[in-house]
Amino acid sequence: MAVLELTNISKHFGAIQAVNDVSFSIGAGQVVGLMGDNGAGKSTLVKMIAGNFRPSHGTMQLDGAELIMHRPIEARQHGIEIVHQDLALCNNLTAAANVFLGRELRRGVGPLRVLDYKAMYRRAGEIFRELKSETRPRDLVRQMSGGQRQAVAIARTMLSEAKIVLMDEPTAAISVRQVAEVLNLIRHLRDRGIAVVLISHRMPDVFDVADRVIVMRRGRKVADKQIGASSPEEVTGLITGAIEQV
Amino acid sequence: MAITLDQTIGQKQQSWLAKILGSQTFWVLIAVILACIFLSFATDSFATTKNLYNITRNVTFVAIIALGMTLVIITGGIDLSVGSVLCLCSMVLAVVMHAGYSIEVGIVASIGTALLIGAFNGILIAYLGFPPFVVTLGMLSIARSLAMVASNNTVVFEFGPDHDKLLALGGGAWFFGIANPVLYMIVLALITGFVLRWTRFGRYVFAIGGNEHAATLTGVPVKRIKVAVYMVSALSAGIAGIIQTGWLGAVTTNIGAGMELQVIAAAVIGGANLAGGAGTAFGALIGAALIEVIRNSLGLLGINAFWQGTFIGGAIVFAVLFDRIRNFRQSE
Ligand SMILES: Nc1ncnc2c1ncn2[C@@H]1O[C@H](COP(=O)(O)OP(=O)(O)OP(=O)(O)O)[C@@H](O)[C@H]1O
Ligand SMILES: [Mg+2]
Numbered sequence: 001m002a003v004l005e006l007t008n009i010s011k012h013f014g015a016i017q018a019v020n021d022v023s024f025s026i027g028a029g030q031v032v033g034l035m036g037d038n039g040a041g042k043s044t045l046v047k048m049i050a051g052n053f054r055p056s057h058g059t060m061q062l063d064g065a066e067l068i069m070h071r072p073i074e075a076r077q078h079g080i081e082i083v084h085q086d087l088a089l090c091n092n093l094t095a096a097a098n099v100f101l102g103r104e105l106r107r108g109v110g111p112l113r114v115l116d117y118k119a120m121y122r123r124a125g126e127i128f129r130e131l132k133s134e135t136r137p138r139d140l141v142r143q144m145s146g147g148q149r150q151a152v153a154i155a156r157t158m159l160s161e162a163k164i165v166l167m168d169e170p171t172a173a174i175s176v177r178q179v180a181e182v183l184n185l186i187r188h189l190r191d192r193g194i195a196v197v198l199i200s201h202r203m204p205d206v207f208d209v210a211d212r213v214i215v216m217r218r219g220r221k222v223a224d225k226q227i228g229a230s231s232p233e234e235v236t237g238l239i240t241g242a243i244e245q246v
Numbered sequence: 247m248a249i250t251l252d253q254t255i256g257q258k259q260q261s262w263l264a265k266i267l268g269s270q271t272f273w274v275l276i277a278v279i280l281a282c283i284f285l286s287f288a289t290d291s292f293a294t295t296k297n298l299y300n301i302t303r304n305v306t307f308v309a310i311i312a313l314g315m316t317l318v319i320i321t322g323g324i325d326l327s328v329g330s331v332l333c334l335c336s337m338v339l340a341v342v343m344h345a346g347y348s349i350e351v352g353i354v355a356s357i358g359t360a361l362l363i364g365a366f367n368g369i370l371i372a373y374l375g376f377p378p379f380v381v382t383l384g385m386l387s388i389a390r391s392l393a394m395v396a397s398n399n400t401v402v403f404e405f406g407p408d409h410d411k412l413l414a415l416g417g418g419a420w421f422f423g424i425a426n427p428v429l430y431m432i433v434l435a436l437i438t439g440f441v442l443r444w445t446r447f448g449r450y451v452f453a454i455g456g457n458e459h460a461a462t463l464t465g466v467p468v469k470r471i472k473v474a475v476y477m478v479s480a481l482s483a484g485i486a487g488i489i490q491t492g493w494l495g496a497v498t499t500n501i502g503a504g505m506e507l508q509v510i511a512a513a514v515i516g517g518a519n520l521a522g523g524a525g526t527a528f529g530a531l532i533g534a535a536l537i538e539v540i541r542n543s544l545g546l547l548g549i550n551a552f553w554q555g556t557f558i559g560g561a562i563v564f565a566v567l568f569d570r571i572r573n574f575r576q577s578e
Contacts, residue, residue: 052463072465088463090456092523093449101453102465104446114444125255134254156464 001064003028003163003195004049009058010219011044018044020219021058026164029193031186033206033227036216037239042199043085045216046166049197050082051075062163073102079163083170085199087153089141095148096124096137099155127155132181146173154182164195171205183209203232215239222246270517270568271529278536281543289546299425301542303493306427307332307486308505309534312512313438314482316530317475319513320442322455322522323378325476327367327385328483329505330393333497335360335487337393339412340402340497349408349415353488360484361477363389368473386506394499403496416492427489431531434485439527451475455522511558512537515565536561 002025011019019041026032036042047053049060051069060067062078069075075082089098100120106113124137133151141149150173157165167186171179186196186209200206206213206227213230215223215238222245223230223238237243266272285292311328318325339356343349367385370376405412418426442448450471453461462468483502491497514520515536516529540557544550 051465072463076465084460084463086459088457088460090453090460090523092452092456097449097453101449101461104449106446115446115449128255129251132251134251136255 002026002061003030003063005061006049007059007061009045009048009055009060011041011048011053011056017219019048019055022216022219022221023058024214024221024224026195026197028163028195029190030212031190031196031198031210033210033213034197034199034216035201035206035213035235035239039218040216040239041219042216043168046082046168046197046199049075049164050080050166052082076103076160079161080166081157081160081162081164082166083150083153083157083168085168085172087149089149089152091142092140094138094140095128095135095144095152095155096120098141098152099124099127099137099159101156103159123159124155127158130158131155131185133178147175147178150174150178150182154185161192162189162194164197165189166197166199168199169201170198171200171202179205203235206235207232217241270565271526271532273568274515274517274529274532274536274565278532278539281536281539285539285543285546289543291546292543297542297546301538302428303425304542305531305534305538306425306431307490308508308512308537309431309531310427310434310486310489311479311482311505311509312516312530312534313434313527314479315509315513316438316516316518316525316527317442317451318378318479319510319518319520320451320455320522320525321472321475322458323371323472323475324382324510324520325367325479326379326382326506327363327389328479328509329502330386330389331360331363331480331483332487332490332502332505333499334363334389334393334396335484336491336497336501337396337402337499339488339491340405341396343405343408343412344402346406349405349411352405352408352412356488357481357484360480360487364477364480365473367480368476371476372469372472390499390503397497397499399499401496401498412492413495414492416489417495427493430485430489434482435527435531438530442527447471447474452523455519455524508534508537508558511562515562517565517569519569533565536565 005025007023009019009022022045034042044053048055051072051074067078090101105116105119107116108114121137128135128137128151131151131154133148135148135151141152150170154170171182183205186198189196198206198210210227212224212226213235214221215235217239225246234243238246291297311332315325315328335356338359339352342355343352363385367381370381371378416426420426421429442451450461450466453466454468454471458468490501512533513525513530514533516526516533518525518529537558540561541554544554544557
């Protein structure tokens with residue numbers, strides 16, 4: 001059964017039709033590559049799934065139940081995690097503070113609950129170790145390299161056991177070694193039965209880990225194929241519009 | 247020995263000493279201490295109990311509001327209305343008590359006024375997207391005008407049945423001879439410091455100043471926090487107004503005029519960054535202290551009071567210079 005099912009989802013910003021009548025479903029443990037040119041509507045689509053935007057039209061279903069969200073926190077409560085394209089990091093905070101932003105660990109009782117720095121540093125450290133990233137939980141994000149910043153954003157998705165992880169260009173700024181780590185992480189997620197949506201402009205990454213590829217052009221879905229049944233050439237053609245639709 | 251991943255992750259970036267030496271607040275504190283030492287030797291009248299009592303008490307009004315202002319500045323905002331809000335809240339207290347109500351009623355009315363103004367500022371800024379500068383500039387004008395309306399532009403110096411209670415509240419020294427306003431300031435600074443470091447609210451205040459968009463995306467209730475921050479700022483002005491009324495024993499419609507600049511100066515000297523994302527409660531106190539020491543010393547050294555603005559302005563530029571130097575060093 002599908003974990004997530006989108007039916008006729010559209011989103012417009014004023015006159016701009018960012019996403020137009022998109023439907024698809026993802027099963028547990030499936031990795032879907034989402035590709036498309038700049039401005040095709042990929043980020044807008046995953047932001048709707050992550051509760052950042054509400055769709056203008058259409059419905060979303062999670063495990064067969066309708067999914068209506070008003071705030072990003074609700075998406076996380078449903079087990080939907082996202083790595084944002086711009087990473088959504090606060091430079092003036094530490095790595096650990098960024099990882100836990102919006103769901104800080106606290107200790108104490110009632111109104112006298114204070115931030116649990118120790119637990120957050122420890123847990124963030126564990127996650128960075130798991131990601132094999134040399135990122136220190138106590139460092140300010142301001143002073144971090146592109147790869148470390150990406151690790152911080154990815155670490156957020158590992159705080160709780162998710163059902164769906166949405167990754168919006170998670171490999172854009174990182175080294176070859178760390179790309180391999182991220183792709184490995186995606187495989188781990190898949191093996192644990194977690195569905196993954198990977199947005200990427202890098203053809204090899206998508207063909208490496210994805211089971212399926214969805215191509216968007218100007219807000220519309222123009223292809224949805226098993227990886228084995230497609231090829232990089234075909235996907236490139238679909239992205240540019242050389243191939244109209246399959 | 248090879249450095250393992252675990253060691254790297256476990257490493258602390260800076261020792262606490264490096265952290266202190268790198269902080270603007272620390273160097274401003276040193277400047278305050280040096281100035282005090284210098285003045286104790288250079289003049290006979292600085293290190294007297296009476297003068298120190300005066301200094302510490304004079305610091306408090308600016309310092310208390312600077313605490314609230316620091317929160318606003320950390321979120322990347324600004325509140326220009328605090329001087330006028332202080333005036334309006336003092337006047338509401340004075341008028342209500344003058345009309346024969348108890349001090350409790352007066353304080354509730356005054357605090358209520360402050361919270362209402364703060365909520366008004368905050369809602370316009372957070373929910374309607376007004377620039378903080380414009381909204382609070384408007385409120386600067388509105389609040390003072392309302393104070394004039396409320397009092398018919400007269401001086402109020404009779405506070406009804408609880409007159410003496412009010413004067414004791416602001417003018418007394420209930421604890422080891424420390425002036426009451428100083429006690430309030432210390433308590434409020436401790437609360438502010440605690441909130442900034444140990445609560446989720448404080449964490450969100452910093453997050454909004456660091457990257458408001460990121461805070462929104464990660465589910466921080468940005469709008470509500472912003473409204474709260476402007477309410478705290480107005481509240482701090484209201485509290486300072488109540489205390490000042492008790493201390494002065496009279497309210498005119500020009501108290502607190504121009505105070506917003508001193509308050510912003512104190513916050514900035516103390517390390518609050520107008521671009522957002524940085525600031526401390528302790529810094530606000532230190533900044534206020536430096537301004538007051540400069541003011542006081544000019545008088546004692548017999549320097550024409552017209553120079554005051556030059557020295558305080560110089561202190562603002564100088565304090566931020568440390569921050570710039572540190573940034574230059576890091577970017578090299
Ligand atoms: N908040 C917004 N307000 C108005 N228009 C928006 C907003 N977000 C996105 N758009 C518009 O929607 C369209 C799709 O944008 P989107 O960010 O989803 O593209 P994308 O496929 O992620 O592109 P890229 O590969 O460059 O990241 C663009 O035309 C963009 O200008
Ligand atoms: Mg995008």
